[in-house]
Amino acid sequence: MASPASADATPVAALASAALGAIDVTTVLIAVAVLAAVAVLRKLPYGIGVVIACTIGSVVTGELAREFAGSSVAPTGLPHGQLVATTALLGAASMVASSAWRPVVLGLGTTATLAVAAAALITGSASIVGIASALLVVFMWWPACSIVMLYSPDAAAREARNPLDTAAMAVQRKMGRFR
Numbered sequence: 001m002a003s004p005a006s007a008d009a010t011p012v013a014a015l016a017s018a019a020l021g022a023i024d025v026t027t028v029l030i031a032v033a034v035l036a037a038v039a040v041l042r043k044l045p046y047g048i049g050v051v052i053a054c055t056i057g058s059v060v061t062g063e064l065a066r067e068f069a070g071s072s073v074a075p076t077g078l079p080h081g082q083l084v085a086t087t088a089l090l091g092a093a094s095m096v097a098s099s100a101w102r103p104v105v106l107g108l109g110t111t112a113t114l115a116v117a118a119a120a121l122i123t124g125s126a127s128i129v130g131i132a133s134a135l136l137v138v139f140m141w142w143p144a145c146s147i148v149m150l151y152s153p154d155a156a157a158r159e160a161r162n163p164l165d166t167a168a169m170a171v172q173r174k175m176g177r178f179r
Contacts (some may be wrong), residue, residue: 003074011166012122013122014110015031015110015119016118016119016120016122016123017119017123019115019116019118019119020082020116020123020125023085023086023116024080028055028059028085028089029088030052032052032055032056032089032092033057033164035055035089035092035093036052037050038093038096038097039051039096039143042096042098044149044150044152045095046149046152046153047095047096047149048143049148050092050095050096050145050146050148050149051095051096053141053144053145053148054088054091054092054141054142054145055085055088055089055092055151056138057088057141057145058084058085058087058088058091058137058138058142059081059084059085059088061084061137061140061141062079062080062081062084062134062137063081064132065078065079065133065137066078066081067111068077074127076124076125076127076129076130077127077129077130077133078130078133079130079133079134079136079137080116080117080125080126080130080131080134081134082114082116082120083116083117083120083126083134083135084134084137084138085114086109086112086113087113087134087135087137087138088142089109089120090105090106090109090112090113090142091138091142091145091146092112092140092145093105093109094106095145095146095149100157101154117131
């Protein structure tokens with residue numbers, strides 16, 4: 001006999017499975033292409049490399065972790081692929097988005113990341129450890145790519161034109177270097 005809780009969870013689990021099923025290689029590559037186009041339109045040549053490095057690098061690193069630790073760690077404790085991809089896209093989009101769109105990108109991207117993490121937990125395809133390891137993989141690539149964007153020649157040229165209003169200065173202010 002099924003418990004009432006499992007009967008109520010079935011539509012939620014089906015929705016979670018559908019959400020996770022929507023995130024595949026094609027979806028991620030289309031998002032990478034769109035973000036690369038945004039970088040081209042914003043005249044950020046380093047942005048193209050950063051988008052590719054952050055997204056593809058994170059996904060490949062997550063899969064390498066799954067490959068190497070797969071025999072010694074439970075599958076749910078390994079980096080969850082869809083969560084790695086979603087979080088990496090959030091990181092890449094935040095680096096190439098204009099300052100006017102960055103809050104929207106961060107808000108929607110964080111919501112999508114939390115939704116994918118919840119869906120992975122609901123379906124049982126990831127545990128808290130798997131979610132944490134997925135986020136750890138991306139949070140290794142995101143800062144590295146941010147540094148490339150911060151110190152790129154384009155950022156230096158923008159700073160030379162207007163030293164009071166640049167991305168580098170904004171990051172430094174947020175980090176507490178300027179008071």
